[in-house]
Amino acid sequence: MSDITIxxxxxxxxxxxxxxxxxxxxxxxxxxxxxxxxxxxxxxxFPTVSNFTNVLNQASLAxxxxxxxxxxxxxxxxxxxxxxxxxxxxxxxxxxxxxDKLPIPLAIVIVVALGAVIGLIxxxxxxxxxxxxxxxxxxxxxxxxxxxxxxxxxVPIVSGVPEAxxxxxxxxxLFGIPNNIVIMALVLGGLWVLVERTDIGQQxxxxxxxxxxxxxxxxxxxxxxxxGFVISGMCAALTGILLASRLGSGTTSAADSYLLTAFAAVxxxxxxxxxxxFHILGTLVGxxxxxxxxxxxxxxxxxxxxQYIFQGAILIVAVGLSSLGRVLAES
Amino acid sequence: xxxxxxxxFVVVRNVTKSFGGAQALKGVSLDIVPGEVHGLVGxxxxxxxxxxxxxxxLVYPDGGTVAIDGKSTVIDTPHHATELGMNFIHQxxxxxxxxxxxxxxxxxxxKRTRFGLVDWKAMAREVAPIxxxxxxxxxxxxxxxxxxxxxxxxxxxxxxxVRKARLIVMDEPTASLSASESEKLFAIVRDLSASGVAVLYxxxxxxxxxxxxxxxxxxxxxxxxxxxxxETLTRPALVEAIVGGHPPSGAPVRHAGxxxxxxxxxxxxxxxPRVRGVSFDLHEGEVLGLGGLVGAGRTELVRLIYGADxxxxxxxxxxxxxxxxxxxxxxxxAGFGLVPEERRxxxxxxxxxxxxxxxxxxxxxxxVSPLLRLISPRARANLALEAIRALAIKAQGIETPVGRLSGxxxxxxxxxxxxxxxxxxxxxxxxxxxxxxxARAEIHRLIRDxxxxxxxxxxxxxxxxxxxxxxxxxxxxAEGRIVKELSGPAVTRGAIVAASYAEGPNPPxxxx
Numbered sequence: 001m002s003d004i005t006i007x008x009x010x011x012x013x014x015x016x017x018x019x020x021x022x023x024x025x026x027x028x029x030x031x032x033x034x035x036x037x038x039x040x041x042x043x044x045x046f047p048t049v050s051n052f053t054n055v056l057n058q059a060s061l062a063x064x065x066x067x068x069x070x071x072x073x074x075x076x077x078x079x080x081x082x083x084x085x086x087x088x089x090x091x092x093x094x095x096x097x098x099x100d101k102l103p104i105p106l107a108i109v110i111v112v113a114l115g116a117v118i119g120l121i122x123x124x125x126x127x128x129x130x131x132x133x134x135x136x137x138x139x140x141x142x143x144x145x146x147x148x149x150x151x152x153x154x155v156p157i158v159s160g161v162p163e164a165x166x167x168x169x170x171x172x173x174l175f176g177i178p179n180n181i182v183i184m185a186l187v188l189g190g191l192w193v194l195v196e197r198t199d200i201g202q203q204x205x206x207x208x209x210x211x212x213x214x215x216x217x218x219x220x221x222x223x224x225x226x227x228g229f230v231i232s233g234m235c236a237a238l239t240g241i242l243l244a245s246r247l248g249s250g251t252t253s254a255a256d257s258y259l260l261t262a263f264a265a266v267x268x269x270x271x272x273x274x275x276x277x278f279h280i281l282g283t284l285v286g287x288x289x290x291x292x293x294x295x296x297x298x299x300x301x302x303x304x305x306x307q308y309i310f311q312g313a314i315l316i317v318a319v320g321l322s323s324l325g326r327v328l329a330e331s
Numbered sequence: 332x333x334x335x336x337x338x339x340f341v342v343v344r345n346v347t348k349s350f351g352g353a354q355a356l357k358g359v360s361l362d363i364v365p366g367e368v369h370g371l372v373g374x375x376x377x378x379x380x381x382x383x384x385x386x387x388x389l390v391y392p393d394g395g396t397v398a399i400d401g402k403s404t405v406i407d408t409p410h411h412a413t414e415l416g417m418n419f420i421h422q423x424x425x426x427x428x429x430x431x432x433x434x435x436x437x438x439x440x441x442k443r444t445r446f447g448l449v450d451w452k453a454m455a456r457e458v459a460p461i462x463x464x465x466x467x468x469x470x471x472x473x474x475x476x477x478x479x480x481x482x483x484x485x486x487x488x489x490x491x492x493v494r495k496a497r498l499i500v501m502d503e504p505t506a507s508l509s510a511s512e513s514e515k516l517f518a519i520v521r522d523l524s525a526s527g528v529a530v531l532y533x534x535x536x537x538x539x540x541x542x543x544x545x546x547x548x549x550x551x552x553x554x555x556x557x558x559x560x561x562e563t564l565t566r567p568a569l570v571e572a573i574v575g576g577h578p579p580s581g582a583p584v585r586h587a588g589x590x591x592x593x594x595x596x597x598x599x600x601x602x603x604p605r606v607r608g609v610s611f612d613l614h615e616g617e618v619l620g621l622g623g624l625v626g627a628g629r630t631e632l633v634r635l636i637y638g639a640d641x642x643x644x645x646x647x648x649x650x651x652x653x654x655x656x657x658x659x660x661x662x663x664x665a666g667f668g669l670v671p672e673e674r675r676x677x678x679x680x681x682x683x684x685x686x687x688x689x690x691x692x693x694x695x696x697x698x699v700s701p702l703l704r705l706i707s708p709r710a711r712a713n714l715a716l717e718a719i720r721a722l723a724i725k726a727q728g729i730e731t732p733v734g735r736l737s738g739x740x741x742x743x744x745x746x747x748x749x750x751x752x753x754x755x756x757x758x759x760x761x762x763x764x765x766x767x768x769x770a771r772a773e774i775h776r777l778i779r780d781x782x783x784x785x786x787x788x789x790x791x792x793x794x795x796x797x798x799x800x801x802x803x804x805x806x807x808x809a810e811g812r813i814v815k816e817l818s819g820p821a822v823t824r825g826a827i828v829a830a831s832y833a834e835g836p837n838p839p840x841x842x843x
Contacts (some may be wrong), residue, residue: 193705199698216677
């Protein structure tokens with residue numbers, strides 16, 4: 001097809017080109033416009049190093065979980081279990097440290113491994129039992145929530161959390177940069193290398209792009225899809241651990257809301273630079289838009305409910321931009 | 332039955348249509364009178380489906396006219412075609428699976444009570460006699476799920492009659508019916524004809540055509556070349572018209588391929604009903620063709636060898652060693668390469684670049700640090716450049732998304748993926764489908780050049796012209812079996828087509 005229709009209108013080539021630019025660079029333009037607007041409206045509070053560091057620090061946890069989700073959606077599946085899983089991981093890591101007196105590093109390793117196992121389970125259900133990933137991960141996520149309640153009896157673990165664990169998230173061990181930002185940079189950097197510069201990454205992209213073609217080219221599609229879920233699960237674990245460290249407690253549904261943030265970031269990201277394809281750099285931009293948006297709303301004293309409206313709206317806009325990019329790329 | 336004196340219902344005159352560069356219809360004419368069973372035959376790609384799609388309002392002709400009841404008409408939507416009294420029954424029957432027989436029949440034309448609710452009783456009253464007439468045995472209230480293909484055909488015919496069809500177009504109706512089911516369908520077709528409904532009957536099975544049709548139009552290379560009726564309607568006349576008198580399009584160079592050593596040996600491989608026990612050897616430096624009609628089981632056969640589907644029985648040996656094709660991955664590692672039938676859906680990741688798509692089958696060669704499994708973008712670029720050079724792929728650069736390339740260049744990318752691997756057996760399924768003439772000749776030359784280097788190649792093609800151009804030897808398949816082996820000078824378009832139609836394909840065994 002050489003021409004596309006939006007609604008019932010045929011578009012002229014010029015309009016199509018303009019729309020193409022908007023679909024590719026719209027998110028970046030939006031981000032810069034937002035920063036500019038907030039800077040002009042609030043020149044004292046907003047455009048400062050400390051505020052930007054703060055925003056980035058706050059956003060790091062969302063960026064890590066969204067980075068993992070990027071892998072799951074790149075292989076062509078959705079992972080709805082990540083928010084619930086991150087909540088469980090948060091309680092579990094605090095529980096292991098406070099109740100079981102495990103050394104902090106060991107507790108972290110166990111919890112990240114559990115994240116990988118959850119990913120394996122998701123991958124098994126989707127690839128071997130052929131359950132749609134939305135249903136599979138929603139089911140697994142709900143079971144996880146049940147496990148979290150069972151483990152904690154619904155009571156947050158607030159006392160006895162050692163200072164050393166709090167420092168994981170609150171510390172600034174490297175040149176005074178908040179640890180969250182350093183960890184986020186390492187994770188996203190690692191994921192970027194994995195996806196863009198390794199043979200596994202090429203397979204990941206191929207499976208998401210066209211699973212049938214990938215299979216006939218000699219790629220083990222089921223294994224690659226499972227890997228996507230495993231990485232998504234491990235990143236959820238990391239976010240859960242950092243959140244528990246930041247809050248100084250393990251709470252049953254503390255990280256649930258990261259699910260929506262992560263999806264919004266990932267879909268905004270897919271509308272960035274590439275035509276509707278998911279990629280790590282895009283996810284980073286998507287997460288920044290959401291973070292600065294929240295920050296701006298906070299600075300201007302917008303009521304809490306407006307954050308929900310902002311986040312819901314941005315998710316819809318993100319998916320809209322993403323599919324617009326794909327339609328344009330195919331025409 | 333209709334007489335030639337009756338005014339025709341549909342008149343098609345000099346209709347042309349091209350897709351991209353390919354001229355699918357170069358000018359076809361045909362008329363259909365009420366009550367006749369009109370046969371439409373021709374080799375694959377002769378233009379039958381394109382004409383049907385025009386009548387169905389799915390594509391518009393570039394030139395020529397279509398007149399309905401003497402009035403020149405542009406059929407602009409499928410809905411419009413239905414309103415004009417034309418109904419289409421395709422091989423892949425489309426039903427809403429969760430609905431009942433009655434719901435499917437009345438889909439889109441519900442009757443309402445005066446309260447605006449759907450009036451099931453009135454609809455059942457209307458449908459029941461028609462259902463009985465065409466012999467639907469399932470209750471109208473039963474779900475369509477689990478009904479046989481034969482029953483589905485009956486439901487579709489019923490659906491057409493409820494819509495007051497004056498013409499029913501049937502595309503390969505018996506392809507998936509058993510012998511007795513086919514007989515039942517023939518009886519209904521005759522009954523329709525007697526009641527004044529015209530049937531356009533498209534089939535590769537000449538026995539049926541001869542048995543059923545009053546008149547037959549033969550398409551060849553996008554033209555209506557012959558109309559046969561009455562005494563002129565004979566099997567030899569049909570085959571002659573389908574094949575045409577013209578000689579094969581290139582001077583084939585035949586290599587003594589079969590003198591080479593056996594690379595691949597296939598023994599009794601089967602997956603009924605599409606593949607029913609096939610055995611052959613493929614030699615070093617040989618181009619072996621698999622010919623036959625669409626649905627003869629060729630693609631299914633190569634998918635079994637490649638591990639894309641599991642075989643129920645049979646043995647494969649590669650270079651003398653047994654090979655069990657568990658997955659395409661295992662096949663690639665053992666030394667197979669496949670260029671699949673549908674390059675857009677099975678061959679390429681369309682939004683990705685040429686470099687990405689060529690690299691996919693060569694990732695093991697691109698890894699520079701085994702520990703971290705990093706690939707070298709430069710090695711990948713070199714690989715893509717080599718493919719572009721070797722195959723003369725026309726593209727702006729290696730980063731061009733393959734979705735933006737022409738069909739011929741897309742196909743070259745899929746082939747280029749395997750060149751660097753030099754697999755022991757290269758399988759090409761419809762290597763030049765939807766490819767322009769120039770690229771087609773280049774791909775043919777490439778196949779011959781590869782064979783000259785000792786590469787063993789298996790080519791599946793539905794175009795009888797293609798195999799004589801490239802193959803040393805051709806196996807013709809029908810109904811899942813090899814029915815003829817042709818080699819050397821015996822590989823001609825005529826021989827392949829004749830073998831494809833030979834004996835009249837055996838009706839499949841009665842299935843439960």
